[in-house]
Amino acid sequence: MRYIKSFVFVFAFILLVQPLQAQQIAVKGETVYTMAGDPINDGVVLIKNGKIERVGPASNITVPSGYTIHEAKVVSPGLIDAHSVVGLAGHLNQDNDQDQLETSSAIQPELRAMDAYNAREALVGHLRDHGITTVHTGHGPGALISGQTMIVKTTGETVEEALVDSTTMLAFTMGSMISGAIKKPGTRSKGVAMLRQQLIKARSYAKKRANGDDYSVNLGMEALADLLDGKIKALVTVHKANDIMTALRLQQEFDFPMVVDGGAEAYLIIDELKAAGVPVIVHPTMMRTYGDGKNASFETAGKLYQAGIPVAFQSGYEGYVPKTRVILFEAGVAAANGLGKENALKVLTIEAAKLLGINNRVGSLEAGKDADIAMFDGDPLEYTSHITGVIIDGVKVK
Amino acid sequence: MIKPIRSILLASICALLFSLNGYTQSIPQAFKGAQIIPISGEPINNGVLIVENGTITTVGGASTNIPSDANVHNVSGKVIMPGLVDTHSHIGEGDGGDRSSALHPDVRIMDTIDPRSDTFRKALAGGITSVNVMPGSGHLMSGQTVYLKLRPANTIEDMLLVIDEEENIYGGMKMANGTNPIGNPPFPGTRAKSAALVRSLFVKAREYQAKIDAAGGDESKMPPRDIGMEALVQVLEGKRTVHNHTHRHDDILTAIRLSQEFGYDLVLQHVSEAWKVADEIAEAGVPASIITLDSFGGKLEAVDLKNANGKYLEDAGVMVGLHTDDGITDSRLFLRSAALAIREGMSRKGALESLTIANAKMMRIDDRVGTLEKGKDADFIILSGDPFSVYTHVEQTWIEGHNVWNRANEEDRKFATGGYEVFRGEVHTHHTDGGSQ
Incomplete structure (x- = not known):
C-alpha cells in the first residue's frame, strides 16, 4: 500500500x-x-x-x-503595478472580501498584508491578464496608518508562492480622505498631531530596541521602528499640495524614507518634491476628479517625469465600479498627455521596479x-x- | 403680449450664440483635407465638409466644389466624424426623485440642471455634442430624463433637444431594476416587489389614459391633472422612451417583459450580462446601451460584466449604443469606451455607430444628428488621428456650425487635461445615492 x-x-x-x-x-x-x-x-x-x-x-x-x-x-x-489593493480587496465588494481597510482604529501599523491576501482573487487574475506580473499591494488608503504593504507576483495559489517582499511599506493617508467608518481625527492638524505623537513614541521604542534595552514587544511599534530605521518606507496617500508639504514636513522631522502616493496636485510643488528627493506613485491617470483629488490632471505623470522625479503607475483603490483599474490603461492616457510612449513603457516596468527597490529581480529583460x-x-x-x-x-x- | 417677448428672447439668445463664436452663420464654413467618417457611408479620404446656417450642406471628396465666399479650414491629416451622442450621463449637476417614493414619474431633472456646469465643458472636450442626462438608479423610476445639445447656454431651455414639438417632450423616463432600487419601504425589498410596483403604476397610468380617451376632448370630463400620470401616458403612447438601468440577465428580461406588457419604447441601459441573453434581446427587438469598464466587479450585479458585450450583441443583431454614465466613466474619454469594445471583438463599424447614430436613434434625434449628411445639424468633431487610438485627441468640437470647444485655446484645453481648479462642479460619484451604475 x-x-x-x-x-x-x-x-x-x-x-x-x-x-x-x-x-x-x-x-x-x-x-x-x-x-x-x-x-x-x-x-x-x-x-x-x-x-x-x-x-x-x-x-x-x-x-x-x-x-x-x-x-x-x-x-x-512584465508590467509592475506600484500600488494596488487587489487580493486584500476582492471583486465582489462585499464585507467578506474587503480587507484593505480595518476601521477599528485610525493607526494600525501592525497589520500585515500577507495575512489577508487572497492569491486566487479574480482581480489578481484580471491584472495578470493585462500583462501585470508584479504588484505592490496591501492595506489601502483611508486610515492615518492602515497597515503594511507587500510585493507579490500575480501568480501562485498561496501568498507564500506569490511573495516577493513581505513588508514593503506602511500605508499612511493624509488630507481629508480618512474613511468615515473610522473614529478619525476631526481635522487635518489633529491627524498630523496623532501621527507625530505616535512617531515620537516609536523613536524611543526604536532606541531601546537598538540598544538591546529591556522592552516589551509591541507589534505596531515594531513596524514604526522599522520605518524610522529605514527598513521600510512610508507610502503616504495624499493629494492636495498643502497636504503633500505637510507629509514632507513630517518626513523631515522624523527622517524616514517616504513615497508620495496619489499626488493629484504634485505638479504645483515639483521643485519641493525634487529637493526632498521623494518619488511619486502617481494617481491613476483617469482618477475621478472629486474630493482631495479634484485637481488631478492627465498631465501629472508627464510633468513629474520630465522634472526628473521618480514616478510609477498605480491601479490604486476603487470603492465601487470598476473594482480595479489597470495600469496599462492609465499609462496609455499618460503617454498621450505629455509622458510619451517610450517613457510610459519605462515607468510601467524598470522605473516602477527601481521605485519599489526590486530592480535587481524585475523590471527589465536582462540575464539573471x-x-x-x-x-x-x-x-x-x-x-x-x-x-x-x-x-x-x-x-x-x- | 407673450409672442413679441418670446421673439425678443429668441433673438437675444441667437445674438449671444453668435457673439460667443465670433462670426455669423451666414458664411459657409468648409473643412477640407481630413478623413471624413460620415457614419452613413464609408470614410472619405481627403474629404470636404461644408456647413452653413448651422446645418451640413455638403459631404464629399477632394473634388467637391467649395463656394467662393466660404471660410475654408485646412484640416489635412485630421479626422472628422459626427459629434458624439451619449445615451446615459450624469453631467450637469442635476437631481432626480427623493427618498419619499420609489417611483417619481413627475420629477424632471431639467428643473435642476446648471447650464453653466463645467461638466458640460468636460463633455465637449471629449467630443460629446448631444446627451441624455438622467437621474440616478436608486429608484425604480427616478424621473424624467433630458436630452440636451451642449450649446453654450445661459438657460437649460437653450440646450433642450425637443423630440415632440406638440407635447413638448425633450427626454425619456429613467427606470432601474436589480439591487440599486431595493431598500426599506417605500422602496421594494425584492425583485418581484420591484416589478409589481412598476406594474401597478402602469396599470394606474392606463386607467388615467382611458379616462382621457373617454373624455373625448371634453374638458369637463377630463380627470384631474396628474403630472406623473401625464408623463406615463406619454410613455404608454410610445412618445417617451423608457431608459431602464439593468445588469443581471434575469433583470434584463424582466425589463423587456414589462415593456412588452405595457407596449412602451425601451432602451436597455448598462446591460452588464447582455452576453448571456443576447439572442433574447435581439428577438425582443430592443436596443441596448452598454458601458465598457476597466474591470468587472465592484457590485454583485457587475461581477459578470464583459467588455465583449458589444460584440455579443452585435453578433446577435441588436442595435448597440455606448454611454459614459459619467462619472462612472469620464466624458473626456468616451471614444475610449468604444475602443475597449473593439479590443474585445466589436467591429469598427459597429463601434463607430455605437458612439453616434445608434445612440441618436435611441433618443429619436437621428433625423438631426448622428451622421454627417446633408441637412443634418452641423455637429462634428475634428480629431488629431484615428478615433480609437490612445494617442488621438479631440481638437475641436462644433455644434450647429459653431466651434464650441478648441484644444488650441488654453481656456478650453484645460477641460481636456484637468488641473488646478479646472473642475469646480460636482462629479456624480455614485457612492451616495445608492449607486447609479
Missing part, C-alpha cells in the same frame, strides 16, 4: 513539476523592449529555470533545441533576472491591442 502510494506520488510529482520547473522558453519579438538599452528589432529572450538566460537580436542568438518558442509582435518586461514577460500584438498602450501572452518566473500563465 505504502509503496503504491509513494509510486503514485512520485509519478504525480514528475507530471506536475516537470513542465513547471524545467521549462526552457524562447520568446521572439518583432520589437523587444528590454528596458536595458534601446528596443531590439527582431529580438529573442531565452528563459531557463525561471530566469532570463540571454537577450539579444535573433541574428546573434540561436535558439537551442528543446526550447518552446513563443512569438509576439511586441515583447516587454526573473523571467517575467508580457507579449502584445501591437503597441502595448493602444486600446485596441491585445496581450497575447504572459510569463511569470518562466511559466506561461496566459
